[in-house]
Amino acid sequence: MKFSKVIFIIFGAAIIAACTDDAPPKRDFTEVYSPKYARGFDVVCRGTDTLLRIFSPFQGQKQSAREFSLETPARRIVCMSSSHVAYLDRLDAVERVVGVSGVRFLSTPRIDRSKVREVGYDSNLNYELITALRPDVVLLYGITGENSSLSAKLDELGIRYAYLGEHAEVTPLGKSEWLVAMGYLCGLEEKAVAEFGAIAERYEQLRSVAAECVEHPTVMLNAPYQDVWYVPSDDSYMVALVADAGGKYACAGDSSHMSRPIDIETAYTKVMEADVWLNTNQMRSLKELQTAHPRFADTPTVRRGRVYNNVARQNSAGGSDFWESGAVCADVVLSDMIEILHPELLEHELYYYLRLQ
Numbered sequence: 001m002k003f004s005k006v007i008f009i010i011f012g013a014a015i016i017a018a019c020t021d022d023a024p025p026k027r028d029f030t031e032v033y034s035p036k037y038a039r040g041f042d043v044v045c046r047g048t049d050t051l052l053r054i055f056s057p058f059q060g061q062k063q064s065a066r067e068f069s070l071e072t073p074a075r076r077i078v079c080m081s082s083s084h085v086a087y088l089d090r091l092d093a094v095e096r097v098v099g100v101s102g103v104r105f106l107s108t109p110r111i112d113r114s115k116v117r118e119v120g121y122d123s124n125l126n127y128e129l130i131t132a133l134r135p136d137v138v139l140l141y142g143i144t145g146e147n148s149s150l151s152a153k154l155d156e157l158g159i160r161y162a163y164l165g166e167h168a169e170v171t172p173l174g175k176s177e178w179l180v181a182m183g184y185l186c187g188l189e190e191k192a193v194a195e196f197g198a199i200a201e202r203y204e205q206l207r208s209v210a211a212e213c214v215e216h217p218t219v220m221l222n223a224p225y226q227d228v229w230y231v232p233s234d235d236s237y238m239v240a241l242v243a244d245a246g247g248k249y250a251c252a253g254d255s256s257h258m259s260r261p262i263d264i265e266t267a268y269t270k271v272m273e274a275d276v277w278l279n280t281n282q283m284r285s286l287k288e289l290q291t292a293h294p295r296f297a298d299t300p301t302v303r304r305g306r307v308y309n310n311v312a313r314q315n316s317a318g319g320s321d322f323w324e325s326g327a328v329c330a331d332v333v334l335s336d337m338i339e340i341l342h343p344e345l346l347e348h349e350l351y352y353y354l355r356l357q
Contacts, residue, residue, distance in 0.1 A: 082107070092191075164178065176329070178327075239252075280309045282318070
């Protein structure tokens, strides 16, 4: 079924909270696509329009509702996140990207950098260039909230935009399912649904294999950044990935939705207890890790060489494909994690992860 428009509606938590069981909202739409894993969007039909509804694509803040009316399919797109480029690449639609924030950080091999313009960053966006590119839509992201000055400027220029929320998803398949949202934006919904279906099927097969494991290695995540060690909450992407691969999170016990700092003493204890240590910032070797953090040089994970980092596909500018195509390819990311935690289960060569030596 084809429609002439896609309308983006961002629902904030405050709006959702107002819809209680005692006073259910009036249903004047028909469900078109209801995600199985993603929390942040769905697709409905109202009248002659298809509605892509986006539910608060930010972390830790309530957002009021806002609507974006976009012609479909979008054929000229400016992307503020590399993961948006990866979704388009998976749909064989990367040629629709006309502008990117951070072109040199991109890992997508099929993008023609001679035809894609650098539009700048944050408060230093080149609005004159963005206007000249004549985008059908500018795809934005926000961590803790909307960039009101950016939104206001795009409104002033008459440029349509939408905040996507794949980065706020707390499961690997939740992130991947935003491929479907991108498919509806581009008029490629059938391809998107088929591609995501294949990813999800493979992921669930892998998760079933890992679920049979009796042993559950303890996993420590991250490393100090500017003398502060942040760890994710239980309800987070990396913790879900560890669990689906048959692992146990070393810092479990926090149900918030935000990362939290822990002191070095606590971190040291957790690393000492861990069987595997993952995501050590930019470190690519044990020597580099031991030099930067000598206190942890003699911990069991370091001595046994059980330290892995998601930098195997990092380009010369420091861009990480783990956060680019990895947002789409949840099945490949899970294969890496199972290979790390349970190498006896698969015949898989690490793709996004590197074993530090």
